Amino acid sequence: MQSNKVSIITIVRNRVEVIAxxxxxxxxxxxxxxxxxxxxxxxxxxxxxxxxxLIGDNTIFIxxxxxxxxxxxxxxxxxxxxxxxxxxxxDDFFSDExxxxxxxxxxxxxxxxxxxxxxxxxxxxNQAKVIRHWEAxxxxxxxxxxxxxxPHPTVFFRRNIYEAHGGYDLSFKISxxxxxxxxxxxxxxxxxxxxxxxxxxxxxxxESNRSLQHLxxxxxxxxxxxxxxxxxxxxxxxxxxxxxxxxxx
Numbered sequence: 001m002q003s004n005k006v007s008i009i010t011i012v013r014n015r016v017e018v019i020a021x022x023x024x025x026x027x028x029x030x031x032x033x034x035x036x037x038x039x040x041x042x043x044x045x046x047x048x049x050x051x052x053x054l055i056g057d058n059t060i061f062i063x064x065x066x067x068x069x070x071x072x073x074x075x076x077x078x079x080x081x082x083x084x085x086x087x088x089x090x091d092d093f094f095s096d097e098x099x100x101x102x103x104x105x106x107x108x109x110x111x112x113x114x115x116x117x118x119x120x121x122x123x124x125x126n127q128a129k130v131i132r133h134w135e136a137x138x139x140x141x142x143x144x145x146x147x148x149x150x151p152h153p154t155v156f157f158r159r160n161i162y163e164a165h166g167g168y169d170l171s172f173k174i175s176x177x178x179x180x181x182x183x184x185x186x187x188x189x190x191x192x193x194x195x196x197x198x199x200x201x202x203x204x205x206x207e208s209n210r211s212l213q214h215l216x217x218x219x220x221x222x223x224x225x226x227x228x229x230x231x232x233x234x235x236x237x238x239x240x241x242x243x244x245x246x247x248x249x
Contacts, residue, residue: 004107005033006100006156007082011072012090013041016050018203023054025093031101034058037080039072041065070168070176077162083107086156087177091203093127095120099199103156106193113190114157116150117199124203131204138194144186145232152177153200161190174214175221179228186231 008026012019026036038051040063048063055061060079066072077085084107088094106115118136123129136150165184168176184190223237 004084004104005035005082006031006084006086006104007035007037007077007080008100009037009039009073009076009080009085009087010090011039011041011069011076012043012047012051014043014045014047015090016043016046019047019090020050020054021093022088022090023051026088027054027056028097029094029100030097031104033082033104034100035060035080035082037076038062039066039076039079041072067170068173070170070172073176074167074170077159077167080159083159084156085159085162087153088200089153089202092153092200095198095201102195103199106195107156107158109193111191112158112193113161114155114184114192115195116156116192117154117195118197119151119154119200119202120198121204122201127201127203133198136194139185139192141186144182145236147232147236147238149178149181149185150194151200151202152181153202154195155181157184161188172221172225174218175225178222179225182225182229182231186229 010022023036023038026034035058036055037060038055040047040051040061042063042065051061062079066075073087084104086103094100103115106112116136119134120130121132121134123131134151136154139150161184165188168180170176172179219237223234226232226236
């Protein structure tokens with residue numbers, strides 16, 4: 001039985017070279033109840049033309065200036081109408097056409113609040129080349145103090161989680177997703193399901209991993225979030241960062 005509508009939020013700005021693959025991977029999904037919400041930050045490079053050529057009937061698309069990534073995500077969620085919400089960034093794409101169908105099936109259990117899975121980082125120029133395989137593993141609150149977090153692009157959650165606990169904090173530049181998930185997972189007793197397979201492929205070069213300078217900024221913001229949510233300290237930052245350093249060498 002298929003009863004839950006799934007909203008996928010994609011934010012984009014000047015990504016003409018990659019946005020088509022993100023949209024196409026949503027449109028290729030076998031699950032019929034999918035809504036795609038695309039929030040464009042006033043692109044000027046041809047992105048708008050590509051999006052307009054590809055969007056279908058179950059798409060909400062707006063283009064206007066915003067206050068950054070997390071403002072756009074909050075805006076997309078507020079515009080969406082689905083029971084289940086997921087995020088697919090413009091540089092990312094679903095691994096195959098069965099992803100949302102498998103996720104939605106897990107949410108048929110009304111007690112399930114959140115689903116997450118594994119992710120692969122792939123080369124920007126060759127998506128068949130895997131740079132890093134992120135195997136999320138099973139969640140426990142104790143792991144948060146050691147820097148554990150599920151890959152944000154693989155996380156799907158019920159709308160009432162967002163409504164009850166708030167959206168993305170705009171004071172963060174590149175760690176708002178980490179802060180959002182840390183707030184939920186550290187404070188809320190939720191039922192989660194770990195889907196043990198890769199469902200999203202992410203190109204190396206996003207906001208948090210495109211340079212060593214951005215990595216250092218992310219470390220500072222991660223630490224601020226950890227202290228704000230009272231889940232640990234430097235230990236979490238050290239172990240969280242060690243998993244990423246090899247991307248730069």
